[in-house]
Amino acid sequence: MAVTIRDVAKAAGVSASTVSRALSIPDMVDPETRRRVTRVAEHLGYRPNRAARGLSTGRTGNLGLILPDLANPFFPSVVKGIQLAAHQADYQVFVADSDEDASTELGLVRVLAKQVDGIILCSPRMKPAELREAATLAPVVLVNRKERSIPSVSVDNVGGMRQIIEHLSAQGHRSVGYVGGPRSSWSNRERVRGLRVAANQNGVELVELGHFAPTFDGGTDAAEGAVISGVSAVVAYNDLVALGLLNGLRDRGVDVPGEMSVVGIDNIPMSAMVQPSLTTLDIPKDLAGRTSVDLLLRLLTEESAHVARARELATELLARHTTAPAPTTSTRPTGRSRTPRL
Amino acid sequence: MAVTIRDVAKAAGVSASTVSRALSIPDMVDPETRRRVTRVAEHLGYRPNRAARGLSTGRTGNLGLILPDLANPFFPSVVKGIQLAAHQADYQVFVADSDEDASTELGLVRVLAKQVDGIILCSPRMKPAELREAATLAPVVLVNRKERSIPSVSVDNVGGMRQIIEHLSAQGHRSVGYVGGPRSSWSNRERVRGLRVAANQNGVELVELGHFAPTFDGGTDAAEGAVISGVSAVVAYNDLVALGLLNGLRDRGVDVPGEMSVVGIDNIPMSAMVQPSLTTLDIPKDLAGRTSVDLLLRLLTEESAHVARARELATELLARHTTAPAPTTSTRPTGRSRTPRL
DNA sequence: GAAGAGTTTGCAAACGGTTGCAGCAAATGT
DNA sequence: ACATTTGCTGCAACCGTTTGCAAACTCTTC
Numbered sequence: 001m002a003v004t005i006r007d008v009a010k011a012a013g014v015s016a017s018t019v020s021r022a023l024s025i026p027d028m029v030d031p032e033t034r035r036r037v038t039r040v041a042e043h044l045g046y047r048p049n050r051a052a053r054g055l056s057t058g059r060t061g062n063l064g065l066i067l068p069d070l071a072n073p074f075f076p077s078v079v080k081g082i083q084l085a086a087h088q089a090d091y092q093v094f095v096a097d098s099d100e101d102a103s104t105e106l107g108l109v110r111v112l113a114k115q116v117d118g119i120i121l122c123s124p125r126m127k128p129a130e131l132r133e134a135a136t137l138a139p140v141v142l143v144n145r146k147e148r149s150i151p152s153v154s155v156d157n158v159g160g161m162r163q164i165i166e167h168l169s170a171q172g173h174r175s176v177g178y179v180g181g182p183r184s185s186w187s188n189r190e191r192v193r194g195l196r197v198a199a200n201q202n203g204v205e206l207v208e209l210g211h212f213a214p215t216f217d218g219g220t221d222a223a224e225g226a227v228i229s230g231v232s233a234v235v236a237y238n239d240l241v242a243l244g245l246l247n248g249l250r251d252r253g254v255d256v257p258g259e260m261s262v263v264g265i266d267n268i269p270m271s272a273m274v275q276p277s278l279t280t281l282d283i284p285k286d287l288a289g290r291t292s293v294d295l296l297l298r299l300l301t302e303e304s305a306h307v308a309r310a311r312e313l314a315t316e317l318l319a320r321h322t323t324a325p326a327p328t329t330s331t332r333p334t335g336r337s338r339t340p341r342l
Numbered sequence: 343m344a345v346t347i348r349d350v351a352k353a354a355g356v357s358a359s360t361v362s363r364a365l366s367i368p369d370m371v372d373p374e375t376r377r378r379v380t381r382v383a384e385h386l387g388y389r390p391n392r393a394a395r396g397l398s399t400g401r402t403g404n405l406g407l408i409l410p411d412l413a414n415p416f417f418p419s420v421v422k423g424i425q426l427a428a429h430q431a432d433y434q435v436f437v438a439d440s441d442e443d444a445s446t447e448l449g450l451v452r453v454l455a456k457q458v459d460g461i462i463l464c465s466p467r468m469k470p471a472e473l474r475e476a477a478t479l480a481p482v483v484l485v486n487r488k489e490r491s492i493p494s495v496s497v498d499n500v501g502g503m504r505q506i507i508e509h510l511s512a513q514g515h516r517s518v519g520y521v522g523g524p525r526s527s528w529s530n531r532e533r534v535r536g537l538r539v540a541a542n543q544n545g546v547e548l549v550e551l552g553h554f555a556p557t558f559d560g561g562t563d564a565a566e567g568a569v570i571s572g573v574s575a576v577v578a579y580n581d582l583v584a585l586g587l588l589n590g591l592r593d594r595g596v597d598v599p600g601e602m603s604v605v606g607i608d609n610i611p612m613s614a615m616v617q618p619s620l621t622t623l624d625i626p627k628d629l630a631g632r633t634s635v636d637l638l639l640r641l642l643t644e645e646s647a648h649v650a651r652a653r654e655l656a657t658e659l660l661a662r663h664t665t666a667p668a669p670t671t672s673t674r675p676t677g678r679s680r681t682p683r684l
Numbered sequence: 685g686a687a688g689a690g691t692t693t694g695c696a697a698a699c700g701g702t703t704g705c706a707g708c709a710a711a712t713g714t
Numbered sequence: 715a716c717a718t719t720t721g722c723t724g725c726a727a728c729c730g731t732t733t734g735c736a737a738a739c740t741c742t743t744c
Binding site (some may be wrong): 014015017018028030033054055056057058 | 721722723724725726728729730731
C-alpha cells in the first residue's frame with residue numbers, strides 16, 4: 001500500500017541500505033546517487049515508517065506528555081510550548097490527561113513508556129516513590145515540580161511568593177490570607193512555604209484559610225472564610241481560585257480592591273479579561289513547556305552526564321487591578337486609588 | 343533491555359508464536375499452556391511492543407487528533423472525550439495543535455498518517471479539496487464540520503440558531519445582531535445560514551455586524567458596532583467572543599441585559615462563571631469527542647459499509663442572565679427583570 | 685488398527701526499516 | 715606496477731511482533 005524503502009530502492013536502482021543512508025547519513029553516499037535517491041523518494045512520496053525505524057534504532061521519535069487536567073487553563077499554554085519544541089525537533093507528542101488522578105498517572109506512564117523516547121510528567125499529586133518508579137520506566141522530565149535525582153523544570157515559587165508579599169506589604173497590608181490548594185499538591189506546599197518565609201521577613205501576618213479545590217468553585221467557597229478572617233488581602237492558590245474568590249466576594253458585597261486585595265498565580269488568559277483585571281504572578285507556561293522538551297531531548301542525545309538536570313524558571317508579578325493600598329481605620333477605602341505597578 | 347516475547351517464551355518453555363497466541367487468541371492454545379504463559383508473562387512484566395505489533399499487523403493502536411487551538415476553551419472538553427473513549431478501546435492519542443493555520447494542518451495529517459490508524463480532524467478552515475486530500479492519506483473523521491463523503495460528527499447548527507432566535511423573539515427582540523467569526527470558518531457560515539432562516543421565519547431582522555477574530559479581543563472589538571447598529575440583542579460567534587463583547591459593552595456603559603441582550607455559543611466553562619452569567623447555546627463537546635472516536639473505530643473494524651457516516655448532535659439553549667425582554671420606547675429598561683428560563 | 689478429523693504447537697517468513705561487515709572500484713603512495 | 719588506503723555500495727542479520735502452513739499428537743470412527 002504505502003511506498004516503502006524498497007520501492008524507492010528499486011526505482012532508483014540501488015539497494016535499500018543505500019536509500020536508508022542517502023536519507024539519514026547523507027555524506028556517506030556518493031553525491032550523485034544521493035541526488036537520484038532523494039529525487040525518486042520525493043517523487044514517490046516516500047515517508048519512512050517511524051514505527052519500523054523505531055524497532056531497529058530503539059528510538060521512536062515520540063514523546064509522552066501526562067498532565068492532570070487539560071481543562072485547567074493553565075495547561076494549554078504548556079502543551080503548546082511542548083508541541084512546538086517537539087515538532088521542531090521532529091518529534092510527535094502523545095498527550096494523556098489523568099483527570100487529576102495520581103494512580104491513573106502511573107498507569108499511563110507504564111503504557112506510554114514503551115512507545116515513546118521520554119515522558120514529560122506534570123503530576124502535582126504523585127508521591128515521590130511513584131515518581132521514582134515512573135523514572136525507571138522511561139526517561140522522565142518533571143514539570144512544575146522537583147524531586148531529588150529526577151530532571152525537572154520548575155518555577156521559582158519562593159521568589160514569586162516574595163514578590164507577592166512585598167507588593168502587598170508595600171501597600172500597607174499587614175495581614176494576608178492564603179487560600180490553599182489541595183493538600184497533596186507539591187506546588188501548594190511550596191507556595192505555603194514561600195509565603196511563610198516572605199511574610200516573616202516582611203513583618204506580615206500570614207493567615208492560612210484552608211485547603212480548597214483548585215477550581216473556580218473552590219475559590220467561591222473560600223470567600224466566606226476570607227471575609228471572616230479579617231485580612232485585608234488574600235493570595236489564592238491559582239488564578240482559577242482567585243476568580244472564584246472574586247465572585248464570592250462580590251456576592252457578599254465586598255469591594256475589590258477597595259476593601260480587599262486579591263492576588264492570583266499563573267496568569268491564565270482569563271485573568272486579564274475579567275473586571276477588575278486580576279493581579280497575578282505570571283508563570284512562563286509556554287517557556288516551561290519548551291524548556292522541558294529541550295531538557296528531555298538533551299538527556300536523550302547528549303552523554304546526559306553533564307547537562308543541568310534541574311531548571312528553575314523566574315516568575316513575574318503582574319500588578320493589575322485587584323490590589324490596592326490596605327484600607328485603614330482612619331481613612332475610608334477609596335476603591336478608586338490607582339494600582340501601583342511594580 | 344525490555345522483556346520481549348521471546349524471553350517469555352523461553353521462560354515458559356514454549357515458542358514465541360505460542361506466547362503471542364496465548365495472549366491475543368486465547369482459545370487457540372491449550373488452557374494449561376495458556377495459564378502458564380500468562381503467569382510467566384505477568385511475572386516478568388511483559389508488555390508487547392506496540393510498534394512491533396503495528397509493523398506486522400498494520401494497526402498501530404494510535405489515533406491522531408488535529409485541532410486549531412488547544413487554548414480555545416472549547417477544545418479541552420472535546421479532547422477529554424476523545425481520550426476517554428480512545429483509552430477505553432486501548433488506543434493512544436497523538437494530539438497536534440495547528441495554531442489556527444489550515445496549511446499546517448494538512449502537513450500534520452501527512453506526518454501523522456503513517457503513525458496512526460485514523461485521524462480525528464477538527465479543522466474549521468481547511469478547504470474542501472484539502473479535506474478530501476487528507477481523507478485519502480488516512481481514515482479521517484471530521485469534527486464540527488461536514489463534507490460530502492467524509493465521515494463526520496457535527497452539531498445541529500441550524501436547529502441551534504432557531505432556538506436562539508425563538509428565545510429572543512419570544513422576548514420581543516425584533517432586531518438581532520450577529521457578531522461573525524472568521525469568514526473562512528465552516529461553522530460560521532452554517533451559523534449565519536441558520537440565523538438567516540430562523541430570523542426570516544420569526545419575523546426578526548438579522549443585522550450582520552461583520553467578521554471578527556474568534557477570541558475575547560474579537561468580541562471587544564465588536565462592541566462599538568453592536569451599539570451603533572441599534573439592535574436590542576446580539577448573538578456572538580462563540581462564547582469567547584460573547585465574553586469580550588460583554589466587556590466592551592460594559593466599557594461603553596451599556597447595561598446587559600437591560601439595554602442589550604447577548605447570546606453566546608459553545609457553553610465554555612467560563613460562560614457560567616462570569617457575571618451576569620452568559621446565555622449560551624450548549625454544544626455537547628465531550629459527547630462529540632466520544633462519538634468521533636466511536637465512529638472512527640467503527641469505520642476501522644466494521645465492514646465500514648453500513649455504518650452511519652455522518653452524525654449530528656443536538657444542541658440546547660441555556661437561558662442564563664445576559665438575555666431579557668427587549669427594551670421598549672415606552673418603558674425604561676429595568677435591567678433587573680428576571681430572566682425567563684426556556 | 686488405519687484413516688480421518690480436530691487440536692495444539694513450532695517453523696519461518698513477513699512487516700519496514702537500520703547497520704556491521706565485506707566487497708569492489710578508484711585514488712593514492714612508493 | 716603493485717600495495718594500500720579511501721569511498722561507496724550491497725548483503726544479510728536484526729529489532730519484536732504476527733500468522734500461514736505444516737508437523738505432531740490425540741481422538742474418533744469404521
